[in-house]
Amino acid sequence: MEPLTGMGVLALMGAAATIAGASEDLESDVGSQSNPNSQVQLAPQMMYPHRIHSKAVSGEPPSNALMCAIGGTTASVLISTGASAVLALAIGAIVAAAIHGTYSITAYMGRSASQKRFKQPVYLDVIRSHTPVIMGYAFITTICILVVSYLMVTALAHPFPLPLLAFIWGITVGAIGSSTGDVHYGAERQFQNVEYGSGLNAANSGNIVRKAESGLRNGIDNSWFCAKFGGPVTGLAFGMTVFLSGWVTAVFDATKGDAIGWVSVIAGVIIVLMLILWNRNIEVAARAAYGPYKEDEAEAEVAA
Amino acid sequence: MSAGGSGAAAEAIPQNKIIAFGVVGGLIGIYAAYFLVDIVGSYMSFIGALGAICGMVWGAASVRRVASYGLGTGVPSIGMLALGMGVLAATFGLAVGGVAGPVIALVTAAIIGLMIGVLANKILKMGIPIMEISMTEIATAGTITIIGLAIAMTGTFDFPVVLSQVITTGYIAVIFIAGGLAILHPFNACLGPDETQDRTLMCALEKGAIAMVVAGIVASINEGASGALTILIGLAIWYIGFSGYYERVKRDAYAVVGTGLLPTKEELE
Numbered sequence: 412m413e414p415l416t417g418m419g420v421l422a423l424m425g426a427a428a429t430i431a432g433a434s435e436d437l438e439s440d441v442g443s444q445s446n447p448n449s450q451v452q453l454a455p456q457m458m459y460p461h462r463i464h465s466k467a468v469s470g471e472p473p474s475n476a477l478m479c480a481i482g483g484t485t486a487s488v489l490i491s492t493g494a495s496a497v498l499a500l501a502i503g504a505i506v507a508a509a510i511h512g513t514y515s516i517t518a519y520m521g522r523s524a525s526q527k528r529f530k531q532p533v534y535l536d537v538i539r540s541h542t543p544v545i546m547g548y549a550f551i552t553t554i555c556i557l558v559v560s561y562l563m564v565t566a567l568a569h570p571f572p573l574p575l576l577a578f579i580w581g582i583t584v585g586a587i588g589s590s591t592g593d594v595h596y597g598a599e600r601q602f603q604n605v606e607y608g609s610g611l612n613a614a615n616s617g618n619i620v621r622k623a624e625s626g627l628r629n630g631i632d633n634s635w636f637c638a639k640f641g642g643p644v645t646g647l648a649f650g651m652t653v654f655l656s657g658w659v660t661a662v663f664d665a666t667k668g669d670a671i672g673w674v675s676v677i678a679g680v681i682i683v684l685m686l687i688l689w690n691r692n693i694e695v696a697a698r699a700a701y702g703p704y705k706e707d708e709a710e711a712e713v714a715a
Numbered sequence: 716m717s718a719g720g721s722g723a724a725a726e727a728i729p730q731n732k733i734i735a736f737g738v739v740g741g742l743i744g745i746y747a748a749y750f751l752v753d754i755v756g757s758y759m760s761f762i763g764a765l766g767a768i769c770g771m772v773w774g775a776a777s778v779r780r781v782a783s784y785g786l787g788t789g790v791p792s793i794g795m796l797a798l799g800m801g802v803l804a805a806t807f808g809l810a811v812g813g814v815a816g817p818v819i820a821l822v823t824a825a826i827i828g829l830m831i832g833v834l835a836n837k838i839l840k841m842g843i844p845i846m847e848i849s850m851t852e853i854a855t856a857g858t859i860t861i862i863g864l865a866i867a868m869t870g871t872f873d874f875p876v877v878l879s880q881v882i883t884t885g886y887i888a889v890i891f892i893a894g895g896l897a898i899l900h901p902f903n904a905c906l907g908p909d910e911t912q913d914r915t916l917m918c919a920l921e922k923g924a925i926a927m928v929v930a931g932i933v934a935s936i937n938e939g940a941s942g943a944l945t946i947l948i949g950l951a952i953w954y955i956g957f958s959g960y961y962e963r964v965k966r967d968a969y970a971v972v973g974t975g976l977l978p979t980k981e982e983l984e
Contacts, residue, residue: 460978468903469900477896481893488933492936514900518900524969525907525908531972571885572883574884578891
């Protein structure tokens with residue numbers, strides 16, 4: 412393939428992946444999936460019943476793998492019957508979003524019903540208002556992952572079939588969404604009522620913020636908050652993963668010879684090293700700028 | 716001790732009955748589909764998915780049992796483990812076994828599961844009393860799920876056909892994850908001190924029906940299997956499963972309300 416075409420395809424994949432990452436994180440935040448879910452689950456047991464959606468489908472990687480594999484399967488079936496790719500990917504994503512909707516409903520109902528002794532009601536309006544939002548985000552995530560997978564199969568001639576690639580990218584986007592985006596929701600949003608940077612004291616476990624700027628807080632309020640930082644940063648992380656991992660082989664095409672193949676490996680290692688150094692510098696700069704937690708400093712002085 | 720705590724789960728239906736339901740129902744489904752597709756016609760392939768649903772319900776019941784020993788975040792992992800062991804055993808069994816393939820796959824799965832269970836308890840010292848038997852059950856249930864859904868997609872468990880229409884085409888990925896989630900999701904969704912067995916298993920039926928519908932979508936492009944009937948029956952079972960689940964949610968929940976404020980302090984005391 413022409414290197415220029417390869418770079419174009421890669422740019423398109425990177426853009427689709429960025430959107431997929433952002434929508435994946437916001438989708439999980441609407442339902443408090445993954446790590447923040449432990450506090451949502453714990454809250455009623457600590458006498459804090461709430462109106463926050465609890466989408467305990469599974470961890471984010473398996474649930475996104477399910478969405479993307481179902482979308483990829485449906486799309487692949489439609490493409491093999493001669494349907495246009497755009498239509499096939501869209502219908503695949505619709506089927507995946509619908510199935511994800513049923514999973515999120517059974518999860519919310521089941522988790523809330525199992526908290527009977529702590530008097531956590533099942534609010535049907537939470538299901539009615541949150542499920543379409545969850546399905547909307549699930550559709551965007553799935554179709555973007557399908558675009559990435561489809562481009563890999565057709566334009567980059569990847570040997571794996573579409574459903575398998577979609578499955579693997581589904582796991583990846585779930586894993587990155589879980590590790591990157593959850594921090595912003597779990598640590599910052601659920602515990603806005605404690606001083607910033609004070610960590611989570613065991614006594615505060617389950618004492619999540621349940622009242623919103625207006626009325627009672629719900630999952631859609633949380634996705635609004637996360638759309639400011641957590642979602643976009645997850646998108647950037649996933650987009651960079653897709654773009655940079657493809658970039659090394661697009662520029663240094665391994666099919667042109669073993670030597671160029673090894674250059675692509677070295678380029679990959681250099682990128683990883685650069686990212687490690689960059690991250691370390693950000694951490695050091697942040698610690699230097701914001702310093703240790705104030706109380707620690709005061710305690711340290713008293714101890715001295 | 717209730718589910719989600721650290722002891723044996725309360726069971727309205729004894730596990731032995733569920734094991735019998737899973738093994739017998741699964742094998743009947745797999746073999747009935749295999750022979751009836753040849754004798755009657757390709758539209759009988761849906762029976763394979765019914766066998767797979769037996770496997771998924773059994774798998775969910777086993778996950779519920781073993782995960783009740785305080786395996787909170789381990790529930791998804793154990794479901795994935797089930798299908799991982801299942802894929803190994805199913806491909807091995809079908810590759811060497813011919814007509815006896817599913818039985819060989821089940822025996823292989825049981826051996827792999829038992830080994831993993833022994834490793835978990837003896838080497839990792841997890842100390843869960845039912846680990847060995849549960850791992851054996853989960854691996855076998857995963858294998859039935861995979862073979863059942865594969866037969867619903869292709870109409871046969873002849874290895875060359877399964878290899879070319881399920882594994883090479885990548886549809887094994889959707890079998891793996893839809894079957895795995897049907898096994899792990901029910902207990903994960905119903906986790907909590909007031910979890911009940913029939914509600915969890917009804918959720919497994921509903922998720923199994925979704926896997927059946929997806930298998931039907933794939934079957935629609937394979938000549939040996941019929942997609943339309945599989946999708947229709949899958950949707951009917953999904954409806955039964957979902958309404959049954961909702962009935963049990965209404966029965967078990969503190970309250971199911973259209974909308975409302977949080978319970979007051981007086982109510983909570």
